Amino acid sequence: MIVTFLGHACVKLEQDGHSLIIDPFLTGNSLAAASPSDIEAEHILLTHGHGDHVGDTVAIAKRTGAQVVGTPELAAFLGWQGVENTVGMNIGGTYDLGYAKVKMVQAFHSSGYTLQDEQQIVYLGMPTGLIITWGGHTILHAGDTGLFGDMKMIGDRHPIDLAFLPIGDYFTMGPEDALTAAEWLQAKQVVPVHYNTFSPIRQDAEAYAKTLGEKGIKGTVLKPGERLEL
Numbered sequence: 001m002i003v004t005f006l007g008h009a010c011v012k013l014e015q016d017g018h019s020l021i022i023d024p025f026l027t028g029n030s031l032a033a034a035s036p037s038d039i040e041a042e043h044i045l046l047t048h049g050h051g052d053h054v055g056d057t058v059a060i061a062k063r064t065g066a067q068v069v070g071t072p073e074l075a076a077f078l079g080w081q082g083v084e085n086t087v088g089m090n091i092g093g094t095y096d097l098g099y100a101k102v103k104m105v106q107a108f109h110s111s112g113y114t115l116q117d118e119q120q121i122v123y124l125g126m127p128t129g130l131i132i133t134w135g136g137h138t139i140l141h142a143g144d145t146g147l148f149g150d151m152k153m154i155g156d157r158h159p160i161d162l163a164f165l166p167i168g169d170y171f172t173m174g175p176e177d178a179l180t181a182a183e184w185l186q187a188k189q190v191v192p193v194h195y196n197t198f199s200p201i202r203q204d205a206e207a208y209a210k211t212l213g214e215k216g217i218k219g220t221v222l223k224p225g226e227r228l229e230l
């Protein structure tokens with residue numbers, strides 16, 4: 001499997017001629033390693049309804065016909081914006097993409113759009129994490145989350161080969177809590193995400209990876225555009 005980090009919390013997974021992308025926030029992300037017009041994917045998976053995760057979903061889905069998977073509220077909201085092929089699933093459920101399976105798990109965060117002109121918040125369901133099982137690999141994208149005790153349960157029940165964990169602090173876990181998260185999840189390898197994109201979330205990812213190494217966990221820092229092979 002080829003795993004490509006495209007910046008912020010956006011990752012692309014490819015194997016056996018299939019591909020999916022998670023949280024494609026590219027336009028407006030100065031660190032993004034791709035343009036939305038370059039993205040080809042069969043599925044777009046969304047962890048929650050914040051702009052730095054939904055990002056370019058509508059444009060990519062309209063151009064490619066990719067099926068968009070997220071919470072029912074998010075699926076409905078995107079449907080109203082012209083995304084024809086959506087799947088609204090919820091926490092605890094598993095959806096079969098045909099070539100991989102996606103299980104939705106909890107995250108502790110929020111999820112919604114702020115309509116500035118109308119002074120309204122559009123609530124978009126629970127924030128989530130996603131466990132993707134594909135060709136013998138188990139990958140967790142934790143979404144945006146704080147540390148929570150049931151990460152131990154998730155780790156006990158899923159053999160996580162690779163975890164994408166936010167380390168930015170301020171909106172999510174910081175490096176210290178993300179280190180505990182990696183231990184509780186029993187992740188074999190961790191790629192830190194959700195840092196340096198905005199000024200409140202500046203972090204030293206290499207220092208975080210070093211602390212992972214001291215705990216016997218492989219920490220891999222990917223620059224936007226870099227890939228790793230599983």
Ligand code: NI
Nearest residue numbers: 048050109144
């Ligand atoms: Ni968020």
Ligand code: MN
Nearest residue numbers: 050052144171
């Ligand atoms: Mn975010």
